[in-house]
Amino acid sequence: MDEKYFPEKIEEKWQKSWAERGVFEVERDAERPHYYCLEMLPYPSGFLHMGHVRNYSIGDALSWYKRLQGFNVLHPIGWDSFGQPAEQAAIKRGVNPRAWTEDNINHMRGQLQRLGISYDWRREIAAHTPEYYRWDQWFFLKMYERGLIYRRMSPVNWCPKEQTVLSNEQSSGGVCWRCETPVVKKDLEQWFVRITDYAEQLLDDMKEIEQGWPERVLTMQRNWIGKSVGAYLDFCIKDTDKKVRVFTTRIDTIYGANAIVLAAEHPHLSELMKDSALKPDVDAFIAGVREARNRATEPGADEEKEGINTGLQAVNPFSGEVVPVWVGNYVLTEYGTGAVMSVPAHDERDFEFAQKYTLPVRQVIAPVTHDAEPSGFDPKLGVDQSIEMKEAFTDYGVLVNSGEWSGKLSDAAMKEMAGFAHEKGFGEMAVTYRLRDWGISRQRFWGAPIPMIHCPSCGIVPVPEKDLPVELPTHADFTATGQSPLETVPEFVNTNCPKCGAHARRDTDTMDTFVDSSWYYFRYCDPHNQDAPFDKEKVEYWAPVDQYIGGVEHAVMHLLYTRFWTKFMRDIGLISFSEPVKNLMTQGMVVAETFYREEGGAKTYFNPAEVDVVRDDKGRITSARLIKDGQAVVVGPFEKMSKSANNGVDPNEMISAYGADAVRMFILFAAPVENDLRWQEAGIDGALRFLRRVYTFAWRWRDAVKSAPQVAPDASTFSAGARALRHETHRAIERVTRDLEALHFNTCIAALMELSNAFGQFAATPESASDADRFAAREALEALVLMLTPFAPHISEEMWEGFGHEGGILAGEVRWPVADEELARKEELEIPVQINGKLRARIRATPDASEEHLRETALADEKVRAWTEGSQVVKVIVVPQRLVNIVVR
RNA sequence: GCCGAUGUAGCCCAACCAGGCAGAGGCGCUUGUCUUAGAAACAAGAGGUUGAGAGUUCGAAUCUCUCCAUCGGCACCA
Numbered sequence: 001m002d003e004k005y006f007p008e009k010i011e012e013k014w015q016k017s018w019a020e021r022g023v024f025e026v027e028r029d030a031e032r033p034h035y036y037c038l039e040m041l042p043y044p045s046g047f048l049h050m051g052h053v054r055n056y057s058i059g060d061a062l063s064w065y066k067r068l069q070g071f072n073v074l075h076p077i078g079w080d081s082f083g084q085p086a087e088q089a090a091i092k093r094g095v096n097p098r099a100w101t102e103d104n105i106n107h108m109r110g111q112l113q114r115l116g117i118s119y120d121w122r123r124e125i126a127a128h129t130p131e132y133y134r135w136d137q138w139f140f141l142k143m144y145e146r147g148l149i150y151r152r153m154s155p156v157n158w159c160p161k162e163q164t165v166l167s168n169e170q171s172s173g174g175v176c177w178r179c180e181t182p183v184v185k186k187d188l189e190q191w192f193v194r195i196t197d198y199a200e201q202l203l204d205d206m207k208e209i210e211q212g213w214p215e216r217v218l219t220m221q222r223n224w225i226g227k228s229v230g231a232y233l234d235f236c237i238k239d240t241d242k243k244v245r246v247f248t249t250r251i252d253t254i255y256g257a258n259a260i261v262l263a264a265e266h267p268h269l270s271e272l273m274k275d276s277a278l279k280p281d282v283d284a285f286i287a288g289v290r291e292a293r294n295r296a297t298e299p300g301a302d303e304e305k306e307g308i309n310t311g312l313q314a315v316n317p318f319s320g321e322v323v324p325v326w327v328g329n330y331v332l333t334e335y336g337t338g339a340v341m342s343v344p345a346h347d348e349r350d351f352e353f354a355q356k357y358t359l360p361v362r363q364v365i366a367p368v369t370h371d372a373e374p375s376g377f378d379p380k381l382g383v384d385q386s387i388e389m390k391e392a393f394t395d396y397g398v399l400v401n402s403g404e405w406s407g408k409l410s411d412a413a414m415k416e417m418a419g420f421a422h423e424k425g426f427g428e429m430a431v432t433y434r435l436r437d438w439g440i441s442r443q444r445f446w447g448a449p450i451p452m453i454h455c456p457s458c459g460i461v462p463v464p465e466k467d468l469p470v471e472l473p474t475h476a477d478f479t480a481t482g483q484s485p486l487e488t489v490p491e492f493v494n495t496n497c498p499k500c501g502a503h504a505r506r507d508t509d510t511m512d513t514f515v516d517s518s519w520y521y522f523r524y525c526d527p528h529n530q531d532a533p534f535d536k537e538k539v540e541y542w543a544p545v546d547q548y549i550g551g552v553e554h555a556v557m558h559l560l561y562t563r564f565w566t567k568f569m570r571d572i573g574l575i576s577f578s579e580p581v582k583n584l585m586t587q588g589m590v591v592a593e594t595f596y597r598e599e600g601g602a603k604t605y606f607n608p609a610e611v612d613v614v615r616d617d618k619g620r621i622t623s624a625r626l627i628k629d630g631q632a633v634v635v636g637p638f639e640k641m642s643k644s645a646n647n648g649v650d651p652n653e654m655i656s657a658y659g660a661d662a663v664r665m666f667i668l669f670a671a672p673v674e675n676d677l678r679w680q681e682a683g684i685d686g687a688l689r690f691l692r693r694v695y696t697f698a699w700r701w702r703d704a705v706k707s708a709p710q711v712a713p714d715a716s717t718f719s720a721g722a723r724a725l726r727h728e729t730h731r732a733i734e735r736v737t738r739d740l741e742a743l744h745f746n747t748c749i750a751a752l753m754e755l756s757n758a759f760g761q762f763a764a765t766p767e768s769a770s771d772a773d774r775f776a777a778r779e780a781l782e783a784l785v786l787m788l789t790p791f792a793p794h795i796s797e798e799m800w801e802g803f804g805h806e807g808g809i810l811a812g813e814v815r816w817p818v819a820d821e822e823l824a825r826k827e828e829l830e831i832p833v834q835i836n837g838k839l840r841a842r843i844r845a846t847p848d849a850s851e852e853h854l855r856e857t858a859l860a861d862e863k864v865r866a867w868t869e870g871s872q873v874v875k876v877i878v879v880p881q882r883l884v885n886i887v888v889r
Numbered sequence: 890g891c892c893g894a895u896g897u898a899g900c901c902c903a904a905c906c907a908g909g910c911a912g913a914g915g916c917g918c919u920u921g922u923c924u925u926a927g928a929a930a931c932a933a934g935a936g937g938u939u940g941a942g943a944g945u946u947c948g949a950a951u952c953u954c955u956c957c958a959u960c961g962g963c964a965c966c967a
Contacts (some may be wrong), residue, residue: 173963216893216962223892223963230967248967261967303965335966342967348890349965434966552961669915670901676960678901686915689930696930735913747903750914757914760931832910837948839910877947883909887947 001702001802005695007659011794014808015116023810024118026072028541035071036542037063038521038581040550040558043080044104048111050590050641050667050679051551053651056117057664058587058673058745059549061790063118065740068786068809068816074542075118076524078125079105082133083513084162084178087446087485090478097446098474101128111651115660116794123527127516132523133448134469135533136515139565140451141462142572148194151460155293155333156439158186163482164443165190167512168436169224169557177557185294191450191509192437195564199225199433202563205578212583214674217555224556226434231418232337233427235260235314238322242268244314247336247432250346251421252413255402256364257341258354260314261307261326263333264289269310272325278311282327289329305330305353317426318417319403328353336432344392345385351392360384365397365410438561440512445476445485447510455497455504464498470506484508517558518565521545521580536574545581552586559584585743588676590667592647594636595624605646606633608681638678649679661792662688668745668791691795694756694784698799701777704766706804708774721763722776726823728758729780733819736787749791755784778803783817833858834885835867843884851878858884 002009018024028034039059042052056077063075079101086097105126112119125132143149157171158164161181165188170177195202203225206218230249237244244260262269264286273279285308292303307328314325330349331340344354345363354361363385396410405413421427441450449470451463463470477488486492486508497504519533525542526534550558559581566580595611596603606626611633613624624635641648654663666687671677698705718726732755739748759780764773782803789796789809800809825847831854833841841863845854855876858864864886871888878884 219893220962226963226966228966246967250967305965330965330967332966340967347967349967352965432966555962666915672902675895675902680901680916682916683901690915693930746901747914750903753914830910834909834948837909842910875947877909879909883948885909885947 001699001798003699005692005795007661007691007795008656010798011114011116011660014794014797015113017797017808018116018118019113019121021808021811023808024075025120025122026074028538029072032070032072034074034542035063035066036074036521036545036547037066038075038524038545038548039077040548040554041078041080041517041520042108043083043085044101044108045085046104046107048108048115048651050649050651051587053115053663054587054590054667054673054677055549055551056112056115057667057791058585058743059547060117060664060793061668061745062547062549062740062743064790064793065816067118068789068814070815074123074524075120076123076521076527077112077117077119077121078123078520078524079127080513080517080520081105081126081128082447082510082516084164084444084446087444087478090445094478096474098128101126101446114655115651115664118793123524125520125523125527127448127513127520128446130469130471131528131530132520133516135519135523136448136511137451137463137468137470138465138533139515139519139568140511141465141468143193143568144452144462146572148197148568149191150194151189151191153187153189155185156188156190157183158188159183165439165441167439167514167557169438169560170512170514172224172556177553188441190439191441191452191507192439193564195438195561196433196435198564198567199227199435200431201567201578202435202560203227205563205567208579209582209584213581214552214584214586217552217559217584217586220555221560224435224560227431228433229429229431231414231421231427232430233317233341233421235317235323235341237272237325238313238315240272240312242272244268244325244339245337246339246341247430248341250343250410250414251417251427252396252399252402252405252408252410253343253346253364254316254318254341254417255399255405256343256345256362257316257321257323258344258350258359258362259324259326259342261328261331261340261342261350261353262310263331263338264327264329265333266327266331266338269327272312273310276311278309282308282310285327289327292329303329305349305356307353307357309357317421317424318405326357334436335434345389346392346394348392348394351389354386358386361386361389362401363389363393364399364401365393365395366400367393367395367397368409438512438564440515441509442512443482443484444510445472445478447513448472448515449486449492450507450509450511452507453495453497453504454507455500455502457502458497458499458504461497461499461504467498472510484510486510514558514561518562519569522569522575533574539575540577543575544577544579545583547583547585548581549585549587551589555586585673587673588671589640590677590679591638592641592649592679594639594645594647595626595633596636597633605636605644607646608649638676641679649681654684658684658688659691659794661795662691665691665749665791669749670746672746673743690753690756691792693760694788695795695799697756697759698781698785698802701766701781702802702804704769704774705778705781708778709771713772713775717770717772718776719764719770719773721761722773723827725758725762725776725780727826728755729776729783730819730821730824732758733783733787733817734821734824737816737819740790745791748787752784752787752791755780759784786814786817829881831858831881832883833861833864834883835864836887837885840864840867847881849880851880854878854880854884858886 037059039055063073066073081101086101089095089100090097157166159166159176159181161179171183175182228249231251232245232247234243234245273282307326310325312325313322315322342350344350344361346365399405399408399413418429451470453461455461473489473492476485478485493505495504495506522534522539526538562580567578569575570578593608595606610627611624612627624633626633639645662684666684670683732751735751736748785796785799797809829845829847830842831845832839841861843857843861855878868888874889875887
């Protein structure tokens with residue numbers, strides 16, 4: 001150990017040492033408890049950004065902590081190396097996607113190593129390698145065998161910018177998940193995965209992970225799956241033998257139905273309209289709806305409700321009443337049955353629709369009150385209440401105007417009416433989901449080819465397992481025309497049918513990259529397996545994942561898909577558990593100040609490094625100037641670090657300036673992990689200052705630590721200062737350990753700073769220290785260094801070595817310190833005394849002082865007596881160790 | 890619009906779960922020591938209607954209710 005702290009030198013030294021000794025390389029070990037710590041694998045865009053640094057610093061802190069507690073810790077990393085940017089680079093700059101990707105991986109691997117993240121690098125995987133994606137294809141075939149994969153022509157979400165299909169999850173909110181371009185609908189033949197078969201399990205199994213996942217992620221998944229319980233009802237179409245089935249969650253409102261409304265793409269519609277004189281009008285309307293739908297709409301914009309009467313009539317199965325059949329633009333084809341019964345009195349959308357087309361409104365639910373008559377309802381009102389009702393009444397209540405069902409409460413009526421419908425054969429209880437099947441075809445080159453062959457005589461034939469992987473060709477035409485680039489590669493496309501041997505064509509779509517990430521962390525457990533995606537026993541040893549860490553943006557994409565994939569793997573016997581991740585932690589974004597100038601409506605952003613900030617005496621930014629020209633720039637809000645806001649900070653530069661340990665330390669300290677983190681360079685200075693301070697203590701005391709007694713000297717030999725230090729040490733151990741378990745890294749680090757401050761208060765000098773002093777100092781410094789290891793491993797190793805321990809922290813049987821409860825307790829407390837709730841005095845007492853003693857001491861206190869004199873003490877409240885409150889009158 | 894989270898010193902945050910002195914830690918600011926000066930280091934200090942209001946309680950940042958603000962998710966899902 002040098003006298004001065006040189007981060008770069010120390011970090012290189014220990015990174016080399018770790019790699020040489022393979023200290024993070026793990027195998028199954030029956031002797032030790034195991035722990036699987038996982039961070040979301042990065043897309044190899046070329047450069048690590050601060051969000052990555054945060055993600056991996058969190059995982060690394062946890063991994064080190066668990067290792068020091070004696071766990072066998074699996075901490076792997078890999079690359080989500082298929083996907084758009086590589087192909088965009090190919091289109092724009094003509095580079096080879098593979099070469100581009102692999103260069104990026106090499107660079108980013110170097111960055112991760114420079115950060116000193118403790119991965120088992122032997123387990124590194126990359127999705128774009130045939131060794132990996134052959135198993136994507138294998139899973140595809142297994143799903144196909146089980147009927148979980150099918151091909152269908154359907155309207156799909158299309159990103160016009162990326163020229164490819166997106167899944168529903170990837171186009172949530174009507175925009176592309178990558179580029180935020182509004183998506184349009186397009187009719188395409190696509191491969192789908194029947195994730196909807198697992199909808200109920202995906203919901204139900206949430207009870208297994210409720211404890212370990214953030215509530216908001218589960219809520220988001222629940223909303224996305226969108227289970228809804230209701231009923232199907234068949235309406236006969238008059239003068240035909242056809243029926244239209246509707247889905248409703250409010251069967252209790254059926255007597256209020258004034259129409260049936262079909263989606264424009266309802267399957268029976270053309271058949272029903274075949275002989276109608278209104279057919280041309282209806283067809284024109286349908287065409288209009290389609291056209292509107294294929295336009296990209298402003299996300300969130302509400303479309304005006306429109307409809308057209310088909311002239312058809314339907315019969316209400318409950319009342320026998322005849323109601324018109326409409327087609328409406330607001331009815332979704334893909335949800336429920338693509339048809340609804342319109343009950344304007346009790347549904348906002350139907351109400352709006354009825355208002356627009358002046359359809360009758362009939363109230364059939366009245367609010368429940370304790371009065372004899374339902375309130376808010378006048379039975380004398382006419383059948384049509386479109387004038388009286390100002391808005392739909394959507395609450396549950398009591399049925400009115402509903403024939404024999406009148407008087408029943410909604411709740412009971414819904415059950416009984418569904419039962420009745422079932423009995424009479426015109427309906428049944430039903431459950432529908434908002435979740436749709438997962439469209440996985442992508443019209444892209446840089447992905448795993450779909451292992452299917454189109455044969456003119458045999459139809460669609462799966463590639464035999466023995467022929468996997470279907471390898472990507474090295475080149476294709478990257479023209480971004482919306483057609484799969486693989487179409488342009490004859491040697492890829494042309495093949496022979498595995499069944500009949502005739503000339504056939506390969507499928508030219510590739511798989512959604514979310515397929516790759518659905519099972520990658522199982523592969524880490526057995527990364528080089530040639531015969532299977534992984535060995536069951538190896539996976540069952542490590543998995544499920546104990547702690548998963550990543551961004552909340554994957555709450556409903558990756559995290560839903562991977563839960564589904566896990567259940568499928570269970571169903572084909574690969575594993576025996578249902579939920580892949582026991583504990584999930586979602587980290588906040590890294591945000592930074594933005595600076596810009598606006599000219600002609602266009603903002604030009606400047607990097608914080610180019611800007612000089614002026615603050616007032618309270619530290620608030622008052623103005624900012626561009627260093628280059630000295631002229632003012634606008635100070636913008638904090639935003640996620642990005643290219644477009646030009647507020648990114650390069651981790652490499654930070655590491656060069658402050659060292660990896662200080663960067664990691666700051667990023668964990670600056671905010672709770674789930675909060676957004678405001679990047680402020682001054683904060684790293686603080687982290688570096690702290691590390692230097694600790695390092696200086698270690699340097700000064702290293703010999704005293706080495707020569708300190710191994711066994712605690714007699715209690716009586718400790719000075720007051722040494723006792724105080726020991727108290728702080730053990731209190732810090734308690735706090736750091738407790739907070740680490742909860743992933744509260746910021747408070748852990750604060751506790752370490754306190755311990756270091758306490759050490760600074762320790763009056764003894766290394767030269768003059770007694771045995772007891774040296775013991776207390778060693779205890780404090782060794783605990784401090786060990787507890788610092790998860791956050792700043794390099795400097796900790798260096799100091800640990802400085803204390804005379806050979807071979808690295810993980811070499812021996814070094815363990816996380818354990819707090820002595822007795823020592824962690826304070827010897828004497830200062831207890832506030834309140835008079836009528838206001839602080840008036842303080843008394844001193846030991847922690848175990850009895851209530852009685854505290855009461856007496858407080859009442860006898862001079863200051864207290866001044867307040868109680870001449871008044872009557874009504875009550876004395878004593879909270880042991882905390883406070884005495886005297887109520888006087 | 891619906892659901893959820895958050896709101897504490899100039900800033901990041903702790904204390905909230907389980908009511909008890911409003912402050913652990915860091916940044917920034919002020920002053921001092923040191924220094925030719927600055928930086929660093931060390932020492933000291935200032936800074937508050939805990940978003941607003943009401944309720945419960947001897948006592949509320951903490952529990953309950955209402956409102957406001959910010960952020961996130963969903964948004965014709967029948």
